[in-house]
Amino acid sequence: MEDFSAGDVPLGAFPGPLYQERWSAGYKDGTPDTAGQVSGGKSGYYPSKVLSVQNGALDWFLRSENGISMGAAPTPKIPNSSANPPRANSLLYGRYSVRYRADPMPGFKTAWLLWPDSGIWPRDGEIDFPEGDLAKIIYGAVHFARSGADAFDKFDSDQSVSSWHVATTEWSPGRVEFFLDGRSLGATTTDAPSTPMHFILQTESCLPICPAPETQGHVSLDWISMWVPA
Template structure:
């Protein structure tokens, strides 16, 4: 498969062979105690002072399931709703009913959901809450398996009052990454935070976080084109693309980053492209060696296929020597992942439809990269894994050769981008 690097001042060449892009997680709807539905639109990772002390599921006499959690806050906070959300292996929303308003304090509060039936399968579940009209999720993310009603293998119930972490530790210690001298990753969470990558085992500390809650792109973290001057429209990353990258197609509003693709001709270095679209990258501002990388992304759809060629990926300063990690890219309408290096570009595509909101993550460790979509492992690569620092890239490319069906205007939205390390 093609890569997305063209020569740019003798660096970052990315032939179309490896390129993957990511999506995000949708919290769906939760049922209020009074029976009314509340739209739990986009569930962001939490930065509020709320800690999950315990979380479990149990069967009711009629064979349905209910969830019980005990939480406390490091300072008093009033939430519009407290709930327990559940996700199927395919990313479907199966939230427990009974979301209700709550005032949390330093004293533990126990919340028990309503009960419901679950189709047979394996599910992840987590505590979520609503503040100022937005939904947020808390760690840990536990799991259970049901044969069609009652849970047969619920995951462990953490009892720590500070950063509960998944039960399986990462077997190989991960070296501390080496960010560039100009990198300014924002540590909005620390080793004591309950925030953690979705589905990735181990104990983590957050080293980069942008939840796009402002009114404009954070220039301390991102550049709004492909390695070009400020305000410039730049050529595509890959020769198979039909769109130039313009800062005019990058915006932040409604808690999301918007990368839009529109039909509008643009001429760059003597070549005219029929489309312009949005791209952001963190070169010169934040780069990392090893860690867990995650973004929640909305990919426009054409039927059940991902439209265009949206992607979430990382790249080093010398392609392919330094490597390229494609966390998710919409290749031919599917969500795919790869890792490019001088040894090649192995990877694969996840089964099912990944249009709309999904969460895409990758754990890059010495000798391996493991990929997680909606908290479920979808692939692992153990050959050609490099160790040079890489920076972050998100873009909404248009390509009739490599992407899915061309559809414009199209808005690729990003709820958050985060990086964690051990």
């Protein structure tokens, strides 16, 4: 479990000495986010301008500069032997919980996801939770592990991100289930991912709308816990 109690890290310095053994800042500054990769839009990952640790929480300061909307995608390091060769954050099944909240920011979104180590998509699937525009409801999605066109099951909540929530994913052989504050949003058994994946706290913009230039605010991660099968 990570509760960011080791101390604060100023904006631009995460993970720093306090957290570098357990975290990576993720994609480097200037890396296009999902919308940027697909459409060439002016949005991307800028951890040096977004990430810090404040008052016992990992903080994303989301905003736009010079017409570019900025997010970040930090990644926890979880040494294990799921992958061959081993990687620092490879997982095969398990239970993943986060306690988080965000300011309502239309055009910015979370897509905190398990992504296949193989990088082969959609063949090896994808699991997203919590996902959603930061001015709308929280939902989860499981992209089926199959070749061909992308297909997925989506599970909506009736909750916004403006309050603290605990979002939990339970991934087991043949099944993925999502819980929000202990209440199940639903489960799928359709072509559930079955190969090692890694957890990325992908926070981005422009899917499908971009934030207004003046839109800014914070996403806060209070804690994250992961239970991985032995």
